[in-house]
Amino acid sequence: MKTTMSLKQKTMQFLVILLPILVTQIALSAITFFDTNMSGRASSTDLAGVAIGTSLWIPLQTGLSGILMGMTPIVSHLVGGGSRNKVAYHVVQGLYLAILLALVILGIGSLLLPVILDGMNLEGNVRDIAFRFLSYLSIGIVPMFGYTVLRSYIDALGQTRISMLITLISLPINVGCNYLLIFGNWGFPRLGGAGAGISSAITYWCVFLIAILFIHRLHPFTDYGIFRKLYGVSLSVWKELLKIGVPIGFSIFFETGVFSGVTLLMSRFDTVTIAAHQAAMNFASTLYMIPLSISMALTILVGYENGAGRLRDARQYSRLGISTAVGLSLITAVVLLVAGRYVAGFYSEESHVIELIQHFLIYAIFFQISDAVATPVQGVLRGYKDVNPAFIITFISYWVIGLPVGYLLAEFTPLQAYGYWVGLITGLAVGAALLLGRLVKIQRRFAAPSRA
Numbered sequence: 001m002k003t004t005m006s007l008k009q010k011t012m013q014f015l016v017i018l019l020p021i022l023v024t025q026i027a028l029s030a031i032t033f034f035d036t037n038m039s040g041r042a043s044s045t046d047l048a049g050v051a052i053g054t055s056l057w058i059p060l061q062t063g064l065s066g067i068l069m070g071m072t073p074i075v076s077h078l079v080g081g082g083s084r085n086k087v088a089y090h091v092v093q094g095l096y097l098a099i100l101l102a103l104v105i106l107g108i109g110s111l112l113l114p115v116i117l118d119g120m121n122l123e124g125n126v127r128d129i130a131f132r133f134l135s136y137l138s139i140g141i142v143p144m145f146g147y148t149v150l151r152s153y154i155d156a157l158g159q160t161r162i163s164m165l166i167t168l169i170s171l172p173i174n175v176g177c178n179y180l181l182i183f184g185n186w187g188f189p190r191l192g193g194a195g196a197g198i199s200s201a202i203t204y205w206c207v208f209l210i211a212i213l214f215i216h217r218l219h220p221f222t223d224y225g226i227f228r229k230l231y232g233v234s235l236s237v238w239k240e241l242l243k244i245g246v247p248i249g250f251s252i253f254f255e256t257g258v259f260s261g262v263t264l265l266m267s268r269f270d271t272v273t274i275a276a277h278q279a280a281m282n283f284a285s286t287l288y289m290i291p292l293s294i295s296m297a298l299t300i301l302v303g304y305e306n307g308a309g310r311l312r313d314a315r316q317y318s319r320l321g322i323s324t325a326v327g328l329s330l331i332t333a334v335v336l337l338v339a340g341r342y343v344a345g346f347y348s349e350e351s352h353v354i355e356l357i358q359h360f361l362i363y364a365i366f367f368q369i370s371d372a373v374a375t376p377v378q379g380v381l382r383g384y385k386d387v388n389p390a391f392i393i394t395f396i397s398y399w400v401i402g403l404p405v406g407y408l409l410a411e412f413t414p415l416q417a418y419g420y421w422v423g424l425i426t427g428l429a430v431g432a433a434l435l436l437g438r439l440v441k442i443q444r445r446f447a448a449p450s451r452a
Helices: 007-042 044-068 071-080 084-118 124-156 160-181 194-217 235-268 271-307 311-344 351-383 388-412 417-451
Strands: none
Touching: 007 044, 007 160, 007 194, 007 271, 007 311, 044 084, 044 124, 044 194, 044 235, 044 271, 071 084, 071 124, 071 235, 071 271, 071 351, 084 124, 084 235, 124 160, 124 194, 124 271, 160 194, 235 271, 235 351, 235 388, 235 417, 271 311, 271 351, 271 417, 311 351, 311 417, 351 388, 351 417, 388 417
16 A cells, blocks of 8 residues: 555545455345345245345354454554564464354354244245255355455455455356256256355355465465465464454444344244345345445555554545545435336336335435444544444444334334334434544544644
């Protein structure tokens, strides 16, 4: 990365870092998008089964991946502070931790998954598809967590275009496997929604192996020698990574978990409502990649500038990123207002399902506005290594306020399923306000010594 002096230079640097991350995140979300979309083309039952499976898996995936994403500010600070010789050691320790986390999840999941699904009020076919989807997907858990560490290292060096390239290579693999395994084309077995699990697992392995190849062969990664030496396990480095990563992981888990929790609570509604809810939520999650990408770019840039002691530059990047996210959220709101029915048609060919999806998408508009503030702010806070208050704020906003409000509205008002979405909107708005207040406090604290 380059040291910038003017706002114009910062804008260019911000875009250079951001755009590849955005393409990467959209491509990664496209894997879930195509899993959901193509399963819906098979049947509404397949769509509902994948919806339940995804709702159980996504909070774990994003939460644990968030722990490993603590590697990004660590590497950014090491590089910005001139300690490049320590990077390889930290990245290898991150890979060790990723493997351990994956094995723990596999062990716990094999014991609890049948119990959880049996305890839900699901139709038999929906339960079977959800179980097989998650069982097949589990084959790719180890490489998925490993790639999270490698991608955090790649991005922390400012080489976000490499992450983009790796993900773009993997996307056709996922879509192609879905085509073969969901629909049973070219002589492959027709597995329906469960086939999406196998496709995702294959994709995760491809992404991980491609990342290893690139890091081993391409400059500037070869300068750090990540795979040149086999290190022993360092509990002290694990502790450092967990100290930063666990609050990040919990913050992400609380946010994604509340959305999944809503989907699980909605299992009491009919299959069509579950399918429509999941389709709308899937599209909203795709739009969420915009503020999430800005957040990741801000973690890199603010972490780099903060590590180098350029606090004024860090503040300028934070303002630039947050204002960009808000502007883009207004554009996506217009898209949903104007083209909501067209978007709904991507997920189903059944008119009553399309109508329900379109109604849910109206509520998604309000998600985008709150996310445009809350998510980039969290990225800035991670750049300052201020991570503990954020996960407390997200827990209170989403689980103490958002989910209970949604439950009350869904159970005791005519809103029914839509009540959960109103509750989510309430929690997101509260979280955005509290996180913004935390950022103002932190930046004042960092600015105080520089004025002395």
